[in-house]
Amino acid sequence: MGSRGQNPLQCNHTTLVDFILLGFSDIPDLQGLLFGVFLIIYMIILMGNSLIIIITKMEPSLQTPMYFFLGNFSSLEICYVSVTVPRLLVDLCRQARNISFLACAAQMYFFLVFGATECLLLTAMAYDRYVAICHPLLYPLLMNRRLCVQLAAGCWGSGIPVHIGFTYLIFSLHFCGSNQLNHFFCDIPPVLKLACGDTFMIEMIIYVVAILVVIIPFMLILGSYVRIIETIPKLPSATGRAKTFSTCSSHLMVVALFFGSGLITYFRPKSSHSIGMGKFLSLFYTIITPMFNPMVYCLRNKDVMVALRKFPLK
Template sequence: MEFIEQNPPQVNHTALEEFILLGFSNVPNLQGFLFGVFLIMYVIILMGNSLIIVITKVDPSLLRNFSSLEICYVSVTVPKLLTDLCRQNRKISFLACATQMYFFLVLGVTECFILTVMAYDRYVAICNPLLYPLIMNSRVCIQLAAGCWTSGIPVHIGFTYLIFSLPFCGSNQLNHFFCDVPPVLTLACGDTFMIETLIYVIAIVVVTIPFMLIFGSYVKIITTILKLPSDTGRAKAFSTCSSHLMVVALFFGSGIITYLRPKSSHSTGTDKFLSLFYTIVTPMFNPMIYCLRNKDVMLALRKFLLKWM
């Protein structure tokens, strides 16, 4: 009897060259409404942060850096989202997707670090007011801001490269409105365990540790404020810190839930909602929070308006 050797069937591993961002295509009747809402929010973000940059031009650079960062951060995702809501073709190339993910991650890390530095700035101002001009001089502020902007660049070059080095051989429909890490990984055919472990490690380093540093700073700040003899002094100190605390809670809260919760609890609807929260909603509220809750910013705004009126 003659046996014929048969090769095992070959699995089709045709490499993908592009993704299709499904976004909010599951609600076709709301495309125009969503476009209008997101456009208004984007304009508010641009105008609000631009106003802060203009009115605080004579003040320390940290708040100006934060507002500049917010403009860059939302501009990575929102213009593409608005474009996709206006057209049927929602394709995005591998290179464009990788570029969007890279800048989103780098700017997100920069925001974590700048919020941490701003907490340290508040700590020095309240706990060591006499040494504040010496510790937080212009040179130190510039160095801290530069460190925040550049520290995430090398890490996320390698991280993004690792993600897009994975084989993508199945569906090219990305059920999200931008190239975030979790939805992209769901389309990968290879073993993603190492990447998922790396996500947790990076999230702990750039999210959890800065959050704990901010928390520690505010424990000392609140302890110092409670020891102030005058009610007016306590009220002023709390007013100065409350705006930053609200921004930290909004940004870090949504980020920790997104990247540190168990993979089994991920769902498309929840991921999209959380992503909207930290990519559009929080940046929209940040200028309002700083303008309304920070007396120094309000004073600068009054001076600016009086100058031009």
């Protein structure tokens, strides 16, 4: 109520200076523990994904479309977590947690771009598995090097123009009253909570973008795996069925973790929004899931495990 009496220019002025990321300041006794935990997780993500990138580049037996996409996915994971985790680690070590208006907008933009790229890249990986399992004779023809590069480039580049306009719209809103973001990074829900005035149109745009970037890819992935699951029992050898199931279940685990937490965060009713639950879900899709991805793809993939055992000998 107090914000209505403020001059709009003053409101704009305060937001243009900075926001304050509250992060986990409500549990001051655990700052040191959280710093240690998140630092270890970040190092696991960096080392695990870097190892996958190196192996998929250097191991001749892994020069296939599946591992080409896996190498891209690991590169993306490093970019994705590096948007939020280093800033979180710095904030856990200091009292002042100010983030400038532009820095907050940049963090949101890159987070959205890499998040959208991850959705699309997981879809491309599902399509690759669909063609390999359901149309094996056509696989070398359909999934040629040129198409793989085009798909990867499309995944990396398609979110860039969309999210420039999207981020601009969000940060063009008027922000009145408190400039404290009760979150550990500049995500859409906590930033919109600080906006004054009607945010209905922005929320509708969020849903439209989410449908294009999240729901449609998710449905395409599900459709691919319905066909794959129907095909697996028809494979001639038990070994082939087991290998196919292991590879596909790894990808499905990653899809379920990433899309599940993201969909709950952005599509749950506004009335049910809880600050604590929002932070927990955000931790899940920004930090926890990327930590498990290298483990899932390595430990459940015999080809990668064989390459890992050979790797130190080179």
